[in-house]
Amino acid sequence: MLPMHETSIMCSAMDIIMDYALKHNLARITKITLHIGEMAGVVAEALEFAFESISIGTIAEEAELELVRIKATAECGECGGIYEVGHFNKLCPVCHTFMGRMLTGTELTVQTIEGESS
Amino acid sequence: MSEIKVVANILKVNEEVNAENKKRLDAKGIFTVNLMSSPGSGKTSILEQLIVKLKGRARLAVIEGDLYTSKDAERIGVHGIPVVQINTGGGCHLDARMVRNAMDHLELDDIDVLVIENVGNLVCPAGFDLGEDLKITVLSITEGNDKPQKYPRMFEKSKAVVLNKMDLLDFTNFSKQEFYKDVGSINPDIRYFETSCMNGQGIDELCSWLLEQAANKQAGSV
Numbered sequence: 001m002l003p004m005h006e007t008s009i010m011c012s013a014m015d016i017i018m019d020y021a022l023k024h025n026l027a028r029i030t031k032i033t034l035h036i037g038e039m040a041g042v043v044a045e046a047l048e049f050a051f052e053s054i055s056i057g058t059i060a061e062e063a064e065l066e067l068v069r070i071k072a073t074a075e076c077g078e079c080g081g082i083y084e085v086g087h088f089n090k091l092c093p094v095c096h097t098f099m100g101r102m103l104t105g106t107e108l109t110v111q112t113i114e115g116e117s118s
Numbered sequence: 119m120s121e122i123k124v125v126a127n128i129l130k131v132n133e134e135v136n137a138e139n140k141k142r143l144d145a146k147g148i149f150t151v152n153l154m155s156s157p158g159s160g161k162t163s164i165l166e167q168l169i170v171k172l173k174g175r176a177r178l179a180v181i182e183g184d185l186y187t188s189k190d191a192e193r194i195g196v197h198g199i200p201v202v203q204i205n206t207g208g209g210c211h212l213d214a215r216m217v218r219n220a221m222d223h224l225e226l227d228d229i230d231v232l233v234i235e236n237v238g239n240l241v242c243p244a245g246f247d248l249g250e251d252l253k254i255t256v257l258s259i260t261e262g263n264d265k266p267q268k269y270p271r272m273f274e275k276s277k278a279v280v281l282n283k284m285d286l287l288d289f290t291n292f293s294k295q296e297f298y299k300d301v302g303s304i305n306p307d308i309r310y311f312e313t314s315c316m317n318g319q320g321i322d323e324l325c326s327w328l329l330e331q332a333a334n335k336q337a338g339s340v
Contacts, residue, residue, distance in 0.1 A: 005242040013128045016126045017124070088270065110125070110128060111125055112125075114120070
């Protein structure tokens with residue numbers, strides 16, 4: 001059985017990918033790049049596995065899937081410093097207050113696709 | 119062929135429908151809760167207790183998420199409040215589209231508080247907003263105090279955590295101290311409730327807090 005969470009995410013990604021491929025008259029997709037934030041709650045291996053299954057019989061079947069991990073960063077609400085955070089590590093290293101706004105790390109985007117036109 | 123820039127949010131569809139649901143619920147002044155937890159932690163039992171306490175104080179409706187059965191909806195239905203069942207057919211979380219469809223089966227004019235009971239799962243539901251005002255995570259004593267460390271996103275995204283089955287505390291090695299320390303490091307602003315559906319502990323507090331949140335929303339300050 002496929003991991004459901006990543007499967008539904010990969011299905012949504014494929015909708016976007018196919019939409020762009022159609023708009024650009026691609027007959028074959030050769031490469032797909034996704035950005036995955038460290039704190040987006042998504043397992044890269046599960047996405048790859050889902051992609052292998054979902055892409056069968058589509059123009060993306062042979063495509064290389066590149067997953068770029070995006071580090072989680074936050075801006076301190078007190079001193080304005082920018083620093084890396086994790087799920088359990090959200091204190092500003094300078095003034096030790098709890099993080100203000102998260103800047104990066106929750107991304108889940110289709111960045112680019114490459115392919116050959118029909 | 120050069121690369122094509124896409125830069126599209128994969129969860130965009132869910133986020134759009136989430137906003138649409140939220141707008142529809144806001145227009146009717148309905149305070150909405152997304153209730154999440156592992157299977158068997160007591161979401162439905164807490165809900166049953168709340169239904170009894172809220173009777174005559176707020177008009178409650180429930181959307182029940184479940185993989186295959188309508189067992190929970192039947193339990194809620196006995197109490198005579200509106201309930202809609204969503205079966206995900208094996209899907210591990212509810213998404214905004216499912217909730218939009220379920221909302222079509224409710225008389226929104228007759229509801230003050232809507233509780234969406236998510237599929238029992240401590241992982242995926244955290245990633246999908248449904249149109250709710252806030253999320254509540256239920257954790258039961260028998261699951262162990264290590265769960266916030268293992269499933270941080272649920273606690274990160276919740277406004278309140280309900281520690282249920284408190285009547286079993288003495289029979290386990292659950293450390294409340296560790297639990298509060300871990301949750302605090304993930305989300306320092308989270309509100310805590312300690313409940314038991316066997317002896318009623320904490321249900322009044324939870325009920326009052328929910329009514330307060332609903333009143334705040336209806337006063338336009340949420």
